[in-house]
Amino acid sequence: MYKSTLKHALRKSSTVATVNSLSNFEAGSRIFSLIQPTGAVHLGNYLGALKNWKDILKNVPEGTECLFGTADLHSLTQTPKAETLHENRYGAIAAIIASGVDPKKCTLFHQSSVPEHAELYWIFTCITSIGALNRMTQWKLKLLVSDASDIFDEKVMGQTKAGVLQYPVLQAADILIYNATHVPVGEDQSQHLELTRSIAQTFNHTYGKYFTLPRTILTPTKKILALRNPAKKMSKSDADQSSSIYLNDDAATIARKFKKAVTDSIQGPVTFDPETRPGVANIVSIISAIQDKSVEETVSDLSWVQNHKQLKDYVTEVVVEEFKDKSDLYNRLINDKAYIDEICSNGKEQAREIASKNLLEVKQLVGLA
Missing domain, CATH: 1.10.240.10 (Tyrosyl-Transfer RNA Synthetase)
Structure with missing residues (x-):
C-alpha cells in the first residue's frame, strides 16, 4: 500500500534520471535490484552489486523500502539444468545475506515467485518496438557479435533467442511492477534503465500517467576484470x-x-x-x-x-x-536451506502485496480488469 511519502517520492524522482550516490535518498523511496543466480558469486558481483546493496541499507532513511533478490527468470536465457538452477537460487540468497544484506531491513525474494512480473512483461512487450530492442548492446555482447550487428540480419536472427532480445522488457517489468524510484546498476546496464524509462513513458502516454520514471544509481565500483585477461570482465563462465x-x-x-x-x-x-x-x-x-x-x-x-x-x-x-x-x-547458510526458504517465503509475500496492487491498477487502465 502506498504511503503519501512514497507518492511524493515517485513524483519527485521523475525529474532526475541518474544519481551518483548510494545515500541521500528521499524518505519514501523504493529501491529495487536483482542478481542472476548463475553460480558462485565472484568479486565482480560482490563489488558491483551486493556490497552496494549493503551500503544502501546503511544509508536509507526511515520509510524507504528496499527490494532485492534473484533474477531467476532472466537466468533461463542460459538454459541451465533444472537441478543447477535450483541450487544456484539458494547460493545466490546465501551470498546476498553473507555479503551483509540484512533480510530484516529489506524484502528478499526470487523473481519467479511473483508472477506479476511476467504478466506486466507481456503488457510491456505489446508497446515496445523491435527497433528499440535492436539498439540495445547487451544482447550483442551475449552473442559475441559486433555492436553494428542487426537483429534483422538473417544469420544474427537465426542465432538470437527471443528471450535474449527481450530481456530488457522483462527487466523493465521487474522494476516498474513495484514503481521503484531508484535502481542501482553498473554502467553496462544503464542503457536498459533508459529503455525502462522509455517504456514507462510510452505506457503513461498511451493509457494514462501511472508509472514513475526510476532513477539510475550508478554504482561507484569500476568494472572488475578477469585476473588472467584484463581485456574482459570477471566471469563465472571463464574457462580459466x-x-x-x-x-x-x-x-x-x-x-x-x-x-x-x-x-x-x-x-x-x-x-x-x-x-x-x-x-x-x-x-x-x-x-x-x-x-x-x-x-x-x-x-x-x-x-x-x-x-x-x-x-x-x-x-x-x-x-x-x-x-x-x-x-x-x-x-x-548454504547448509541451512530451511532458513533461506523462510526468508524468501516472507519476501515473496511482501513483494506480492505491492506487485498485485499495482498490476490490478495497470490492468484497469489497460481494460483487462
Missing part, C-alpha cells in the same frame, strides 16, 4: 577459473589466484591507467572499491608499493580480510 575470485574461496586460493594475475612489465610506483596498464588498474579498482576510496586516494595510499609482488600481496590481504567472515557465513 584462476581469473575469478569467489566469495567462498579460502585464503590460500585467493593468494594463488592473485599471484597468477596479469600485470605488466612496468615496475616502480603504482599508476591507474586502464588503457596502458589494465592489469594494474584492475587491482587498484578492487582495492579502491573494498576500501570505499576514490582511485586517486588509493593510488596515493599505494605510494609505498615499488613492484608487482608487493601490490599482489597487498590486494590479497585486502580481499582475504573482506571475504573472511563472509565466506564462513556463506558456508553456514
Whole structure:
C-alpha cells in the first residue's frame, strides 16, 4: 500500500534520471535490484552489486523500502539444468545475506515467485518496438557479435533467442511492477534503465500517467576484470577459473589466484591507467572499491608499493580480510536451506502485496480488469 511519502517520492524522482550516490535518498523511496543466480558469486558481483546493496541499507532513511533478490527468470536465457538452477537460487540468497544484506531491513525474494512480473512483461512487450530492442548492446555482447550487428540480419536472427532480445522488457517489468524510484546498476546496464524509462513513458502516454520514471544509481565500483585477461570482465563462465575470485574461496586460493594475475612489465610506483596498464588498474579498482576510496586516494595510499609482488600481496590481504567472515557465513547458510526458504517465503509475500496492487491498477487502465 502506498504511503503519501512514497507518492511524493515517485513524483519527485521523475525529474532526475541518474544519481551518483548510494545515500541521500528521499524518505519514501523504493529501491529495487536483482542478481542472476548463475553460480558462485565472484568479486565482480560482490563489488558491483551486493556490497552496494549493503551500503544502501546503511544509508536509507526511515520509510524507504528496499527490494532485492534473484533474477531467476532472466537466468533461463542460459538454459541451465533444472537441478543447477535450483541450487544456484539458494547460493545466490546465501551470498546476498553473507555479503551483509540484512533480510530484516529489506524484502528478499526470487523473481519467479511473483508472477506479476511476467504478466506486466507481456503488457510491456505489446508497446515496445523491435527497433528499440535492436539498439540495445547487451544482447550483442551475449552473442559475441559486433555492436553494428542487426537483429534483422538473417544469420544474427537465426542465432538470437527471443528471450535474449527481450530481456530488457522483462527487466523493465521487474522494476516498474513495484514503481521503484531508484535502481542501482553498473554502467553496462544503464542503457536498459533508459529503455525502462522509455517504456514507462510510452505506457503513461498511451493509457494514462501511472508509472514513475526510476532513477539510475550508478554504482561507484569500476568494472572488475578477469585476473588472467584484463581485456574482459570477471566471469563465472571463464574457462580459466584462476581469473575469478569467489566469495567462498579460502585464503590460500585467493593468494594463488592473485599471484597468477596479469600485470605488466612496468615496475616502480603504482599508476591507474586502464588503457596502458589494465592489469594494474584492475587491482587498484578492487582495492579502491573494498576500501570505499576514490582511485586517486588509493593510488596515493599505494605510494609505498615499488613492484608487482608487493601490490599482489597487498590486494590479497585486502580481499582475504573482506571475504573472511563472509565466506564462513556463506558456508553456514548454504547448509541451512530451511532458513533461506523462510526468508524468501516472507519476501515473496511482501513483494506480492505491492506487485498485485499495482498490476490490478495497470490492468484497469489497460481494460483487462
